[in-house]
Amino acid sequence: MGHTAIVVSVTDRERFLAYRLDQLIDELGEVDGASGIDAEDFRAFSDIVAALYHYEFHGRARRINRLWDRLGTDPEVDQAFTSLLSGLLDGANYTAVTVAELDEALARESLIPLRLDVDLDDYDEMLIYRRNASVETVEVPTWRGLRRTERVITVDERVVVHTRVKQQAWFDEQGIDPEDRNLVPGHVSLKQFQNVPRADIEMLLPSTQVKFRRIDSLIVGVPAVASGVVVLATKLLPTLVLIGALVAAWLGLRDRPEPLDQTSLVVLFGGAVTVGGFTARQWNKLKNQKVAYLKTLSENLYFRTLADGPGVVNSLLATAEQQEVFEVLLAYRMLLASGEPMSARQLDAAVEAWIHDGSGQEVDFEVADAIAKLRRLGLVDGDRNLSPKPVPEALVLLDRRWDGLFRHRGGAGWHAMADADDGDANGEIGPLSSLRQVVDRFRGRLGGRRQERESA
Secondary structure (H helix, E strand, O other): OOOOOOOOOOOOOEOOOOOOHHHHHHHHHOOOOOOOOOHHHHHHHHHHHHHHHHHHHHHHHHHHHHHHHOOOOOHHHHHHHHHHHHHHHHHOOOEEOOHHHHHHHHHOOOOOOOEEEOOHHHEEEEEEEEEEEEEEEEEEEEOOOOEEEEEEEEEEEEEEEEEEEOOHHHHHHHOOOHHHHOOOOOOEEEEEEEEEEHHHHHHHOOOOEEEOOHHHHHHHHHHHHHHHHHHHHHOOHHHHHHHHHHHHHHOOOOOOOOOOOHHHHHHHHHHHHHHHHHHHHHHHHHHHHHHHHHHHHHHHHHHHEEEEOHHHHHHHHHHHHHHHHHHHHHHHHHHHHHOOOEOHHHHHHHHHHHHHHHHOOOEOOOHHHHHHHHHHHOOEEOOOOEEEOOHHHHHHHHHHHHHHHOOOOOOHHHHHHHHHHOOOOOOOOOHHHHHHHHHHHHHHHHHHHHHHHHHO
16 A cells, blocks of 8 residues: 655745746846946846756656656656656745645635545545645625625645555455546546635545535425425325325234225325425435536636646746746845855845845745755855856856757767867857858858859
8 A cells, every 4th residue: 555645844935936037137137236247248147047947957858758658657657757746846946735734624614615525545646736825805605695704715826736546456445436536546647726725725636526515405405305294295195094004904903904996006106106206306406416516616626727747747847947047046146246255044035135125025035955056057156155256257157068068979070179169268159159160161162062063
């Protein structure tokens, strides 16, 4: 038997940076500070950082999509995919839903007028991540829409749910038919949703079932009992008298048995038809009520579903790529604006204060992760106190790193061209420009030969 894996969140503040790339570059380019850098230089720096991370995430996309195509074929593949997915969600600054949050959602009254029930033991693996929570005040209908009350709720802008259902053997051991819970043993699901009330997060799980609430039972049950009394008093009374007489005669409580003639048979048949019709009507009312509840659940899921399967992966890759770039740009620009070395704590405070002053967001900036990225790119010096490389020097370093991504390792001729081009003092000529020069020379030779043939 497997286990349900839900990662526990360690912070109440959001890590997600709610910016567009161009918006952030423009705002950071206007930051005042001792560095006095040019906005155009910073935009060029931002563009090449974004290009480097785009190349890196292109490789990650290929790896995770290959694993997705092989899910369910090998437990190691499933584990590798889950590991990559968790890292991707973390890089996209999603926050894991805790066990306590999920239990609270299951116990709390739903925002939609339904009672939802789900068994978490149905899953070998379950990851639920959310991001960008906000608090809203909504009006909730009560008393079948006759009254409305205000409720303050937490809404998550994005929620990702990844589940893997247990194998058929487990359901057989438990005596459960997975079809009754809308489940396929071993099935892997990955979905992304938008604007999900925190109290209704359990409705996103594949095995969620709709149950009748107490008020629903009363609404359906009381009219059924009243109708039953009316039917009993008006249509079934002759049938009940005849049945009572027949039973009394069979038990020997009457000396003279009740004759079972044609009239008696007609009365019994009429009573049976009445009971059958009444039962069928009440059963149809129950079914129609459940269908209405399922329709409500389906509509809520339909309007909140954003992507499924590979679509979720591609969306997360794009978000994670942007978040990584944002962290680099914010940390580097705050170091430049300081004009003096900064500790990790000072940098963290500076970035969070700048974000709060500009947008009002309370963000938990991942300063350690941002510093690690700056070190990997070679953009900072120092151990405890960090100093940024000047922008012109940073541009040269990043340009050489970009050229190195496409350096072909298989031919001596290419190395000769690359080495010759790498001698440029400004670092602006690399393998790609060398390749263009080769193509231009080749085209020139073809043109020269064409002219020689024409003149001959």
